[in-house]
Amino acid sequence: MKTLLDTLATKTRRHKGLNLSIFGVLVPLWLILPANLLGIDFDPQGFADTYHAVGLNGSHNFLSSRTRLRFEMWITGNDASLFASMNAINNNVIKSNSGLELREAFIDYFADNWDVRIGRQLIIWGKADGLAITDIISPKDYTEFIAQDFDDIRLPVDALKWRLLFEQANIEFLWLPVFKPAILPSPDLPWAFKFEYPQNFQVIFEEPIEPDLTLKNSEVGGKLSFYLHGIDFAFSSFYTWDDLPTIHKTISTGDTIVIHYYPEHHRLTFIGVEFSRPLGDFILRGEGAFYKDKYFEPADILSESLFKKNSLDWLLGIDWTPGNYWMITAQLADDFILNYNNAIKNDEHTMLATLHISKKFLRQTLELSAMGYYGINDKDFFVRTGVDYALTDELHILSGIDIFGGNKGIFGQFDNNDEVWIKAKYNF
């Protein structure tokens, strides 16, 4: 039987194939730029990496096994650039991810006091590390949960980004004409999310409802950023679609009870603020977002009611660089549901703490690091320890162990996914 996660994963699988349509727009645009812009500088670069993770529990299966060739090129003129980034991937665990992929492709144009970037691009907001408070412009790929580099988790979006640039500030406007959902793993994959539904009734899962491709369904946002002596801060707002669908359901009672699940993406708006401030050896940083009309599931899995609430998500973090190549970062985050109702599945506050420690040795060719996440509500955790050795400046060998713990919660659900991993990366 097709499960809900099947339907979500089917709908949100990676865009396979080179998807050259974006070039169809970008290349002519590049060519019509005034000829005097084309003091062209061609700059190819990229890397090849291979990553393999074996489970430490049970049958020691591969939880990840992928090899990738990334090719990137900048073609730079005096006032404009064209950038493209392509992946050739062989994934032995998530077969559907194998193939060629156009990851980013955009044109930059720079004037003295403004610039614009048009095309497929990663857009990153916020000051958090490894957590998303306002960093929701680029949707996330959860096919390997967060057991992969965070820069691989973000998905590029087709967007126009226009900025007005001032001496100590800039204003950014975003327009995303095409909705792109987050990618969820299908239930047969090692990193599938646990989804609870009643086993004793007939259940029907519908395909997720995504917004149509119309101008009205565009996503738009803006950000005002300041870079002042001793502090950076910014205000932002984004009128978007929730990248994760809300699971609606109807329950019909007759001879047999039938539960219909209707995943649907809804509109979402946030107003955010972020800051970063150095204090001696420390950097204090934080961000907060007021989310309007977010849907929350009921605690009772047989209830049809969803709760539409506002929420306040915030994060405070501190970076400490005491010298001698140590780096220590701690963060505390909270999702606070306003006007809380006890029938909501989530707690009123969902709190999460992170700690990252790293140190470099041997003239910065060897780095040991540990990144830990702790879910305060469910007492679950995830710790990734790693060693990164630069065999040469181009070739890095990495290895580590990921440990999950807890009985429930976002990390606890992967308690059986403890793994040891190895990675090699060659930059060119």
Add this chain to the structure above:
Amino acid sequence: MLSKIIIMINLLLLIISLGWSQSKELTGRDIAIMVHDRPDGNDRKSITKMTLINKRGKTRERTVLSISKDYGKDSKSIIFFQSPADVKGTGFLQYEYDDPAKEDDRWLYLPALKKVRRISGSSKSDYFMGTDFTYDDMGGRSVDEDDHKLLREEIIDSVKCWVLESIPKEKDYIYSKTIKWIRQDALIPVKVEFYDRQTNLLKVLKITDIRKQDGFWTSFKMEMNNIQEKHKTILEIEEMHYDIGLKDNLFRVTTLERGRLK
């Protein structure tokens, strides 16, 4: 034209202050100030190759592009790594303030994360990208962070030098003292000895190619030899230009985010 007039005035003031100081006997601090304030144009752009050589003779190379511009006694600078491939595009923006009470502003851009982050002003005594130069060695140290003493004068390669001893005021600083042989004509050291906390010789810097570029004395080749670790770094300036009229809008976080100067 204006920049040439400013340079002339600067040189005139330097000569006057030198004459005035020498008539009153030049102190170590006077020399340190002259070296610190050596004329180097209003802005500058350079490409530098760094060769790291370990005790087995194995070499690693880094290339950096840097630009900087003065704003009175303050300055703004950007560094971009051009090689090796694993750090290419990494950028570093710094606003340095003359006022010691005013902390410098610093931002780092890592292309893999596509994100600019503010970094603290600490770790200036850490080595820069695996080289034998600390951030402070590369010019990030203010005159009054050390006590300076003129030890003597010496002739090196037919050029008159001051021999200047500098002792850090900070008790647990990585060096207990440095001794510099400073060319009197160019106001550039030809040799620097760095002593560790136990007062043992740690590193020796030799500057072997000093000449004028665009009218300004410039160190084109430096070799830092870590005696204790038997590791050395050769720093060669491949391109150097002064007073090229760099625009103010280059020294912004948005330039870092582009990962390049264009």
